[in-house]
Amino acid sequence: MVKLRDIASVIRSKNAGPFEITFDLMFSDQNTYERVKGTGVINRKLFSRLYQVPEEHCDFLTFDGAYAFKCTIPRPIPAGDVMDSDVYGAQQHAPLMDVEIPI
Numbered sequence: 001m002v003k004l005r006d007i008a009s010v011i012r013s014k015n016a017g018p019f020e021i022t023f024d025l026m027f028s029d030q031n032t033y034e035r036v037k038g039t040g041v042i043n044r045k046l047f048s049r050l051y052q053v054p055e056e057h058c059d060f061l062t063f064d065g066a067y068a069f070k071c072t073i074p075r076p077i078p079a080g081d082v083m084d085s086d087v088y089g090a091q092q093h094a095p096l097m098d099v100e101i102p103i
Helices: 030-039 046-050
Strands: 008-014 020-026 059-063 068-074
Touching: 046 068
Parallel strands: none
Antiparallel strands: 008 020, 020 068, 059 068
16 A cells, blocks of 8 residues: 555645635556556545545546546635635645555
8 A cells, every 4th residue: 555645746735716625636647547546545435534525515526638636625614714724725635645545
């Protein structure tokens, strides 16, 4: 098993408007991307579990041409709200870094 942080070239999160956060996972080569995709580990269920969002609220996509996965979820607190601790949504990807991939 390897951790996602050791094989992905990009793991990031960012605002997708004030009410959503989007996550991008990108790989530098087709072989690694296809191997990760083939495990089925990266999916909407993973994002649902990590971010405590109902699965049906996880908009999950794969982009084969870009060797990438993308998931958009609702923000628990709107960006800029007095209780918001990450106005840009740029620190929310951390739980993804330790996801183990069986390759």
